[in-house]
Amino acid sequence: MLPSATGDGEFHGPSINEFFPEAVLFAGSPFEINRIMLIRFLAVAVLLLVFWLGTRRMTVIPTRFQSIVELGLNFARVNIAEDILGKKDGKRFLPLITTIFFMVLFMNITGPLPFLNIAGTSVIGVPLVLAVIAYVAFIYAGVKKNPGNFFRNALFPPGVPPFLYIIVTPIEFISTFLVRPVTLTLRLLMNMIVGHLLLVLFFSATQFFFFTADGGFKLFGAGTLVFGFAFTLFEVLIALLQAYIFALLTAVYIQLALAEEH
Amino acid sequence: MFNAVIAAAAETETRNPLLPELYDIIWSGLIFVVILFFFWKLVLPRMQKLLDERAEAIEGNIAKADDAQRKAEAALEQYTAQLADARAEAGKIREVARADGQKIVAEHREQAVAEAARVTASAKVQIEAERQAAVVSLRSEVGTLAIDLASGVIGESLTDDAKASAIVDRFLADLEASEKAAK
Numbered sequence: 001m002l003p004s005a006t007g008d009g010e011f012h013g014p015s016i017n018e019f020f021p022e023a024v025l026f027a028g029s030p031f032e033i034n035r036i037m038l039i040r041f042l043a044v045a046v047l048l049l050v051f052w053l054g055t056r057r058m059t060v061i062p063t064r065f066q067s068i069v070e071l072g073l074n075f076a077r078v079n080i081a082e083d084i085l086g087k088k089d090g091k092r093f094l095p096l097i098t099t100i101f102f103m104v105l106f107m108n109i110t111g112p113l114p115f116l117n118i119a120g121t122s123v124i125g126v127p128l129v130l131a132v133i134a135y136v137a138f139i140y141a142g143v144k145k146n147p148g149n150f151f152r153n154a155l156f157p158p159g160v161p162p163f164l165y166i167i168v169t170p171i172e173f174i175s176t177f178l179v180r181p182v183t184l185t186l187r188l189l190m191n192m193i194v195g196h197l198l199l200v201l202f203f204s205a206t207q208f209f210f211f212t213a214d215g216g217f218k219l220f221g222a223g224t225l226v227f228g229f230a231f232t233l234f235e236v237l238i239a240l241l242q243a244y245i246f247a248l249l250t251a252v253y254i255q256l257a258l259a260e261e262h
Numbered sequence: 263m264f265n266a267v268i269a270a271a272a273e274t275e276t277r278n279p280l281l282p283e284l285y286d287i288i289w290s291g292l293i294f295v296v297i298l299f300f301f302w303k304l305v306l307p308r309m310q311k312l313l314d315e316r317a318e319a320i321e322g323n324i325a326k327a328d329d330a331q332r333k334a335e336a337a338l339e340q341y342t343a344q345l346a347d348a349r350a351e352a353g354k355i356r357e358v359a360r361a362d363g364q365k366i367v368a369e370h371r372e373q374a375v376a377e378a379a380r381v382t383a384s385a386k387v388q389i390e391a392e393r394q395a396a397v398v399s400l401r402s403e404v405g406t407l408a409i410d411l412a413s414g415v416i417g418e419s420l421t422d423d424a425k426a427s428a429i430v431d432r433f434l435a436d437l438e439a440s441e442k443a444a445k
Contacts, residue, residue, distance in 0.1 A: 016276050020283075032285035044293050048300055055308040060319050073309050095302035103297050124279060125286030129294055186280075193279060 011208045014200035019123050019193065040120035043106040051102075076101045076247065084251035085258070089141075093254055096137055100130055101247035104188065108239030111195055112232045119239070122192035124185065131184035134250040138180075142257030150257055184249060191242050195235045202228030405430035 025033040054069025062070055076098040081090035107120030121127055142150030152158075154176050155169050202224050209221030409426050 016279055019279055020277050026285075030284045030288050032283070033289075037285070037289050040289065040293060044297065047297065051300070051305045055305050055312075058308055058312040060312070060316050070309070070312075073305070077309075095298060095306055098301045098306060099294065099298045102301070103294060123286050124282045125290035126293070128282055129287060129290040133294065189279070 011212075012204065014197045014204065016193075016197075018118070018196070018200070036118060036120065036123050039110050039116050039118060040107060040126070042116070043110050043120050044103075047102055047106040072102070073098065080244070080247050080251050084248065084255050089254070089258055093137070093141070093251070096133070097247050097251055100134065100250055101243050104130065104246050105239065105243035108192060108243055109236070111192060111239060112199070112235035117199070118196050119192040121188055121242075122196050124189055127185040127188040130188075130246065131181040134184060134246075134253060135181040137250065138253035138257045141254045145258055149260065153259065154257075180253060184246065188242050188246055191238055195231075195238055198231055199228060199235065202231060401434060404434070408433065 019036065021035040023032045023034050024038065025031075051069060051073075054066055058066060077090070077094060080101065081094045081097045084090070085093060103126070104121060107126055109119075110116040111119030111122065142154070155172050156165055157168065157172065160168050205224040206221045206228060209217055209219075209224060213220070405427065408430060412429075
């Protein structure tokens with residue numbers, strides 16, 4: 001996916017259309033498959049394989065590979081679900097939180113991976129679907145536990161003077177029921193889009209400076225290459241961080257919905 | 263840098279990345295469902311089972327150690343009890359043996375006493391018999407001797423046996439009488 005200088009001396013920057021590559025299969029149908037969909041399938045296949053193999057013959061004393069898989073699963077279980085929701089509710093929502101964490105993680109990590117070079121989450125589908133699911137999950141959790149309590153806590157926070165509810169309630173409504181899914185979606189999507197565009201920019205600029213630009217400009221290529229390398233590492237961190245944030249916020253929203261009082 | 267990104271993006275005919283395509287939503291949803299069921303039905307139960315096993319192993323070892331200690335204590339108690347039983351048994355056997363020994367000794371003593379009495383009695387009978395025999399033989403011999411002597415003294419044969427034995431018997435009777443008187 002690295003657009004490079006085509007040799008005509010002009011610099012071609014990255015374009016947003018990279019996120020809408022040509023269809024490979026079923027073009028125009030609701031099951032259209034393009035390069036990014038294929039990358040998602042690959043990420044999911046790897047995810048399924050890793051966790052299937054890693055949990056196939058689990059022993060009380062783990063092998064090295066099992067330890068790594070356990071480390072990942074324990075991170076989602078202990079550091080996200082149980083820390084935020086406690087043991088009981090953490091267990092209830094563990095499948096959801098684990099799924100969100102690893103789905104986002106495995107699709108994010110294709111961004112800085114060579115030859116894949118684009119995150120499966122850099123197209124709005126995955127962030128949006130996951131955000132909607134998180135939204136449904138926290139409303140379901142709140143309504144199932146105690147509908148009155150849930151909506152009162154969400155819209156009429158206790159401790160606020162009654163006349164302020166005229167202002168507070170619309171704000172709370174917007175922030176809880178409108179902004180949350182939007183921010184969840186956009187935070188992940190934009191991180192991945194911008195990460196990809198930055199990497200493409202650095203590496204295509206490096207290509208341009210090294211092979212097309214004249215004389216002294218070639219030196220800039222070294223700089224852009226170093227930045228490209230640094231941002232690749234940074235993207236790995238971002239991939240982990242965004243997966244963590246997405247799963248964590250889902251857990252936090254569920255916890256707030258379950259809370260007796262804020 | 264960012265301007266370049268935006269400028270580059272603006273150059274070509276652009277599509278809005280915020281507007282999802284239908285296929286994008288469909289594939290994302292399918293993938294989510296697959297992964298959710300994969301974790302929910304397969305991976306997390308396996309993990310839970312492992313965690314349970316691990317907890318059980320730790321608790322199991324503690325329980326096992328407790329059990330072993332309890333068993334050891336029970337065994338010790340049992341051995342102590344058996345030892346005490348054995349001691350009591352040995353004491354009883356010793357008592358019985360001592361009693362038996364005493365009985366045997368007493369029996370033997372009785373037997374010995376009876377034997378001794380019997381031997382003494384038979385000896386007495388024999389001595390008496392021998393004495394009687396001696397008295398009889400002595401009487402006849404002394405008679406003969408006395409008659410011979412008297413014959414020699416008188417110079418006449420006291421051949422009349424009937425007379426002679428009458429004399430001897432009288433003599434002896436006198437003798438016995440004098441002996442008795444002497445006593």
